[in-house]
Amino acid sequence: MQTDQVLDIETAANLLKVLGDKTRLTMVKIMSEHECCVCEFVDLFDMTQPAISQHLRKLKDSGLVKETRRGHWIFYSLNPNSPYYTFVQHVISDLPSQRYKVEELETQGKRICCD
Amino acid sequence: MQTDQVLDIETAANLLKVLGDKTRLTMVKIMSEHECCVCEFVDLFDMTQPAISQHLRKLKDSGLVKETRRGHWIFYSLNPNSPYYTFVQHVISDLPSQRYKVEELETQGKRICCD
DNA sequence: TGCATATATAAGAGTTTGCTTATACAATGG
DNA sequence: CCATTGTATAAGCAAACTCTTATATATGCA
Numbered sequence: 001m002q003t004d005q006v007l008d009i010e011t012a013a014n015l016l017k018v019l020g021d022k023t024r025l026t027m028v029k030i031m032s033e034h035e036c037c038v039c040e041f042v043d044l045f046d047m048t049q050p051a052i053s054q055h056l057r058k059l060k061d062s063g064l065v066k067e068t069r070r071g072h073w074i075f076y077s078l079n080p081n082s083p084y085y086t087f088v089q090h091v092i093s094d095l096p097s098q099r100y101k102v103e104e105l106e107t108q109g110k111r112i113c114c115d
Numbered sequence: 116m117q118t119d120q121v122l123d124i125e126t127a128a129n130l131l132k133v134l135g136d137k138t139r140l141t142m143v144k145i146m147s148e149h150e151c152c153v154c155e156f157v158d159l160f161d162m163t164q165p166a167i168s169q170h171l172r173k174l175k176d177s178g179l180v181k182e183t184r185r186g187h188w189i190f191y192s193l194n195p196n197s198p199y200y201t202f203v204q205h206v207i208s209d210l211p212s213q214r215y216k217v218e219e220l221e222t223q224g225k226r227i228c229c230d
Numbered sequence: 231t232g233c234a235t236a237t238a239t240a241a242g243a244g245t246t247t248g249c250t251t252a253t254a255c256a257a258t259g260g
Numbered sequence: 261c262c263a264t265t266g267t268a269t270a271a272g273c274a275a276a277c278t279c280t281t282a283t284a285t286a287t288g289c290a
Contacts, residue, residue: 005209006209008211009140009211012209013137017135018135019128019131020130025128090206091205095121095124
């Protein structure tokens with residue numbers, strides 16, 4: 001994994017820019033608690049699928065997030081192997097839990113599960 | 116002052132957007148270690164005075180930074196009364212110290228001091 | 231009072247961002 | 261192998277961002 005290392009400022013600024021968007025920051029907080037697939041994000045945010053996809057690509061390009069395909073669905077989650085994993089944890093630790101959103105999906109029967 | 120409170124996500128995203136710029140992030144790290152006036156920033160960054168001024172305004176508008184005038188100079192520093200002070204501390208704690216930059220100014224006789 | 235210095239603001243140009251719609255690609259099941 | 265479903269990519273547009281130059285404002289001092 002990695003330890004609390006010193007981050008160079010330019011790298012940190014780029015990460016913060018990626019996180020400095022309400023949609024992406026919420027996604028990251030959600031993924032720190034659950035993995036999620038694209039169509040779930042589409043339901044959670046009132047946004048088109050391409051818009052969601054583009055946000056996820058930014059997160060993936062930054063290395064903060066990884067994807068796993070299971071059948072039709074691609075699940076996104078925080079990448080614990082990112083050298084910036086603990087940095088992100090620092091940043092999002094003060095944010096309110098977003099579990100309730102995923103639970104709402106669940107009660108609406110919109111949660112995707114591949115077991 | 117304030118405690119480790121939960122930050123709403125939109126507010127956090129806006130703060131991160133402000134911090135998600137190399138110049139501003141470096142400024143904030145510097146100010147967490149020293150107060151600085153505008154002309155010092157102009158020397159530290161290879162940037163025009165209005166560009167520096169505009170970055171400082173963004174930081175001030177976010178409430179993260181406060182200014183104190185002393186004669187000709189306006190000194191900027193982190194605002195410990197900001198409700199987001201500890202959040203910012205979390206974010207910048209992993210960044211490398213920028214003291215050496217201010218020390219370079221000092222050896223070049225470019226440091227402003229109003230004692 | 232008038233000038234020099236420090237800083238802020240205004241206006242404009244070039245770039246980046248974040249959406250939209252349209253289309254392409256990938257996987258599954260009949 | 262075709263249709264359906266989930267996801268990604270492309271192209272285009274409006275808004276936001278970050279710089280530049282020019283100018284205004286504020287303070288201290290001769």
